[in-house]
Amino acid sequence: MNWVNELAAIVAVESTGVARAGHASDVSGHEAVWPDAVALPVSAGEVAAVLSWANDRRIAVTPWGAGSSVEGNPIPVKGGICLSLERMNRVKEIRLGDRLAVVEAGTKYRELNRQLAGSGWQFAVEIGGDATIGGMIANNAAGPKAVKYGSTKAHVLGLEVALADGRLIRTGGRAWKQSCGYNLTQLFAGSEGTLGVITEAIVKLTPAPAVREVVAARFGSVRDAVGCLGELRRLDAGAIEFLDRSYMGFLGEVVADTLFCEFHTAGHGAAAERICRAGGAASVERAGEELWAARLRAYTASQEANPEARLLTTDTAVPLGAFGEMVEFLQQELASRRLTGYLLGHAGDGNLHVILPWRSAAEWAAVEAFHGAAVRKSLELGGTASGEHGVGMGKREFLAAEHGEGAVAVMRMMKQMLDPRGILNPGKVLPSQNVTYANGE
Amino acid sequence: MNWVNELAAIVAVESTGVARAGHASDVSGHEAVWPDAVALPVSAGEVAAVLSWANDRRIAVTPWGAGSSVEGNPIPVKGGICLSLERMNRVKEIRLGDRLAVVEAGTKYRELNRQLAGSGWQFAVEIGGDATIGGMIANNAAGPKAVKYGSTKAHVLGLEVALADGRLIRTGGRAWKQSCGYNLTQLFAGSEGTLGVITEAIVKLTPAPAVREVVAARFGSVRDAVGCLGELRRLDAGAIEFLDRSYMGFLGEVVADTLFCEFHTAGHGAAAERICRAGGAASVERAGEELWAARLRAYTASQEANPEARLLTTDTAVPLGAFGEMVEFLQQELASRRLTGYLLGHAGDGNLHVILPWRSAAEWAAVEAFHGAAVRKSLELGGTASGEHGVGMGKREFLAAEHGEGAVAVMRMMKQMLDPRGILNPGKVLPSQNVTYANGE
Numbered sequence: 001m002n003w004v005n006e007l008a009a010i011v012a013v014e015s016t017g018v019a020r021a022g023h024a025s026d027v028s029g030h031e032a033v034w035p036d037a038v039a040l041p042v043s044a045g046e047v048a049a050v051l052s053w054a055n056d057r058r059i060a061v062t063p064w065g066a067g068s069s070v071e072g073n074p075i076p077v078k079g080g081i082c083l084s085l086e087r088m089n090r091v092k093e094i095r096l097g098d099r100l101a102v103v104e105a106g107t108k109y110r111e112l113n114r115q116l117a118g119s120g121w122q123f124a125v126e127i128g129g130d131a132t133i134g135g136m137i138a139n140n141a142a143g144p145k146a147v148k149y150g151s152t153k154a155h156v157l158g159l160e161v162a163l164a165d166g167r168l169i170r171t172g173g174r175a176w177k178q179s180c181g182y183n184l185t186q187l188f189a190g191s192e193g194t195l196g197v198i199t200e201a202i203v204k205l206t207p208a209p210a211v212r213e214v215v216a217a218r219f220g221s222v223r224d225a226v227g228c229l230g231e232l233r234r235l236d237a238g239a240i241e242f243l244d245r246s247y248m249g250f251l252g253e254v255v256a257d258t259l260f261c262e263f264h265t266a267g268h269g270a271a272a273e274r275i276c277r278a279g280g281a282a283s284v285e286r287a288g289e290e291l292w293a294a295r296l297r298a299y300t301a302s303q304e305a306n307p308e309a310r311l312l313t314t315d316t317a318v319p320l321g322a323f324g325e326m327v328e329f330l331q332q333e334l335a336s337r338r339l340t341g342y343l344l345g346h347a348g349d350g351n352l353h354v355i356l357p358w359r360s361a362a363e364w365a366a367v368e369a370f371h372g373a374a375v376r377k378s379l380e381l382g383g384t385a386s387g388e389h390g391v392g393m394g395k396r397e398f399l400a401a402e403h404g405e406g407a408v409a410v411m412r413m414m415k416q417m418l419d420p421r422g423i424l425n426p427g428k429v430l431p432s433q434n435v436t437y438a439n440g441e
Numbered sequence: 442m443n444w445v446n447e448l449a450a451i452v453a454v455e456s457t458g459v460a461r462a463g464h465a466s467d468v469s470g471h472e473a474v475w476p477d478a479v480a481l482p483v484s485a486g487e488v489a490a491v492l493s494w495a496n497d498r499r500i501a502v503t504p505w506g507a508g509s510s511v512e513g514n515p516i517p518v519k520g521g522i523c524l525s526l527e528r529m530n531r532v533k534e535i536r537l538g539d540r541l542a543v544v545e546a547g548t549k550y551r552e553l554n555r556q557l558a559g560s561g562w563q564f565a566v567e568i569g570g571d572a573t574i575g576g577m578i579a580n581n582a583a584g585p586k587a588v589k590y591g592s593t594k595a596h597v598l599g600l601e602v603a604l605a606d607g608r609l610i611r612t613g614g615r616a617w618k619q620s621c622g623y624n625l626t627q628l629f630a631g632s633e634g635t636l637g638v639i640t641e642a643i644v645k646l647t648p649a650p651a652v653r654e655v656v657a658a659r660f661g662s663v664r665d666a667v668g669c670l671g672e673l674r675r676l677d678a679g680a681i682e683f684l685d686r687s688y689m690g691f692l693g694e695v696v697a698d699t700l701f702c703e704f705h706t707a708g709h710g711a712a713a714e715r716i717c718r719a720g721g722a723a724s725v726e727r728a729g730e731e732l733w734a735a736r737l738r739a740y741t742a743s744q745e746a747n748p749e750a751r752l753l754t755t756d757t758a759v760p761l762g763a764f765g766e767m768v769e770f771l772q773q774e775l776a777s778r779r780l781t782g783y784l785l786g787h788a789g790d791g792n793l794h795v796i797l798p799w800r801s802a803a804e805w806a807a808v809e810a811f812h813g814a815a816v817r818k819s820l821e822l823g824g825t826a827s828g829e830h831g832v833g834m835g836k837r838e839f840l841a842a843e844h845g846e847g848a849v850a851v852m853r854m855m856k857q858m859l860d861p862r863g864i865l866n867p868g869k870v871l872p873s874q875n876v877t878y879a880n881g882e
Contacts (some may be wrong), residue, residue: 097762140620169847174823175758179581186627317616321538382615406610
């Protein structure tokens with residue numbers, strides 16, 4: 001492709017098979033698509049230059065963080081350029097007195113926390129994947145600690161964003177309190193790289209908990225476990241996770257519907273033990289790091305146990321009081337459809353995943369049908385199709401059912417306004433786009 | 442005006458002098474402007490019908506909550522329609538199990554909390570004005586408790602919004618965790634009624650604190666007081682307020698730079714006392730409701746003490762570590778400019794107000810010059826022109842300096858996209874609009 005040579009005059013480019021294959025898929029089951037070239041900018045200026053050029057040429061550009069997302073968010077489905085932020089990985093400033101850090105978008109959140117170790121401060125979002133902060137903001141990732149700290153979007157004070165036409169803008173700032181104009185920060189957060197490319201972020205730092213009390217409570221029924229959630233949420237809970245009996249069996253643990261919680265105030269672990277015992281728990285114990293590590297590795301473990309399969313992951317989040325009804329619905333649907341599915345979730349905030357392996361077109365159709373039923377039930381309960389993974393490729397079809405045609409029309413207007421030529425992360429978030437790209441030429 | 446009769450066929454309208462004068466100004470010093478008519482819809486459908494009609498006729502529409510804002514946000518500077526939500530004041534649902542309430546936009550937050558009294562739950566934003574929840578969302582109000590709970594925008598799960606052309610859309614939903622499409626909720630929150638009219642909101646409920654320990658610490662210098670902030674912030678602080686010596690004198694209290702804090706975990710009051718004593722406080726005491734009430738009445742008290750004056754209120758918020766530098770700068774500027782100004786602020790989150798009375802064009806010029814200097818200093822420190830009052834009329838001129846022309850251009854595109862005929866709350870947020878309205882005809 002002639003345009004790759006042109007691109008290489010602007011930015012470092014790799015177009016070997018190895019490089020392209022390495023930027024063709026995330027950890028989801030969505031089909032890999034190779035980009036034509038991988039661009040590796042080292043500065044916001046280079047990102048902007050790539051976009052300006054690609055916009056003129058109408059070449060598809062798909063931003064890439066670490067490829068750890070689970071909904072196809074960074075798959076370059078139209079080929080073109082994979083715009084990888086991996087070389088923009090500097091922690092530029094850590095300001096404990098201001099409770100913030102300034103990072104390039106390609107910085108891994110674990111690297112920021114490594115640099116913060118011992119300071120008493122943390123970037124408080126913790127997820128399973130080895131993700132970049134830019135990617136976490138773009139997908140609004142959350143993870144188990146969101147019950148206390150909120151999703152990634154709650155940790156962003158400001159952004160630098162490269163727009164589709166190559167303009168660089170800044171949103172927000174360094175103040176913890178801002179009410180000065182339209183909230184562009186929250187428009188780009190969660191937009192999955194379809195409205196602009198995040199190049200830098202000002203993120204909040206949060207005191208690291210001085211106390212960590214971990215409790216595992218095993219129940220004879222989902223209903224008993226769920227009955228404890230209301231009281232557990234009123235403690236200083238850093239995580240309230242639910243793992244269903246079949247998933248615990250899969251992990252080689254005691255087969256029981258299990259609540260797995262972490263508390264950050266001394267004595268709250270003991271209070272949680274009392275709550276769970278009074279709520280009918282068959283056993284309650286102080287747990288260690290092993291089960292916690294197993295929980296964070298849920299997705300990877302599911303893949304390793306089914307090496308030949310692809311995975312579909314549901315991500316519904318329902319109103320808090322409907323969590324039990326949703327769990328029981330999903331268990332019944334799995335049973336009646338005779339599907340294998342690993343059910344686990346963030347019980348503290350109503351977010352539930354079922355990880356479903358599939359190996360054939362017929363199995364795909366079956367897990368897709370289950371997914372549709374799960375989302376319909378979630379919407380019926382007032383919930384969402386996606387609590388933390390984003391819309392990506394797999395949740396687009398539900399957008400109008402969830403938000404209504406009117407709200408989706410406003411989303412389309414925003415896309416049209418900020419990316420009129422449709423070059424940014426095509427095929428994601430919005431249900432369909434009809435654009436012909438020049439990168440095939 | 443002929444159009445008022447047309448409007449009256451759509452919605453209840455008041456156009457007496459009393460009604461118009463009662464919807465002509467907020468509590469700020471910005472000049473009152475009478476609307477031509479006050480529309481009093483009782484449903485989202487009526488709001489939508491008014492907008493559809495006004496959009497066709499190009500008649501200015503300024504949404505109105507309770508008129509308690511402090512930056513001219515609801516003043517109908519182009520006349521036309523004041524769209525008051527005051528009759529849409531129902532708490533539609535309180536769902537403790539889901540930790541949410543559904544309210545019509547004209548519901549006062551104090552009314553919601555009155556209905557929640559005794560339940561152990563609260564709507565956690567507390568401000569001085571007797572505001573509506575819709576108005577608080579539109580202006581992203583905050584108040585003293587924001588140091589713990591965040592601004593109003595952090596308490597909104599979903600909205601119903603009437604767009605300028607009369608379409609009704611819903612944003613967000615009832616799940617506490619949402620990552621499903623562009624964040625329209627946060628686009629309308631803080632947009633001050635310039636992008637759409639909020640008609641209904643789903644808001645979070647928060648556990649009411651079981652413990653309340655209030656500490657007042659008086660210091661001999663700003664520097665000593667500010668030196669304690671870092672440690673105080675690490676406690677379970679529900680509020681960390683700063684009142685400077687001259688303001689304390691104005692209140693008839695002990696003349697000293699004072700920190701006034703509230704804590705929600707038993708023993709944290711005592712810990713705060715130790716921190717402040719070690720930090721050089723001249724006196725530390727457990728305080729009661731009186732000083733707290735005085736703090737919340739700061740704005741009203743300033744007006745009552747200067748009945749013949751108007752007030753200009755600065756609203757800068759700086760990075761947390763720069764709070765002391767900002768206080769000292771403002772004190773020096775007040776002294777060198779020989780201005781009377783009441784300095785107080787939300788020390789926990791870097792937000793500072795100076796309330797400046799003025800009585801003449803010359804005094805106005807002087808307080809405006811001070812305001813400009815304060816904002817320039819805040820921006821230089823990485824802060825904002827507005828932490829919680831919104832842009833309204835008085836902060837428009839700083840928008841480009843704060844966000845850059847690029848970001849302001851994106852804000853303009855959003856306004857153009859959602860309100861192409863410019864009928865919604867003209868003259869607010871964005872620096873200038875050139876629209877000729879038909880309501881003068």
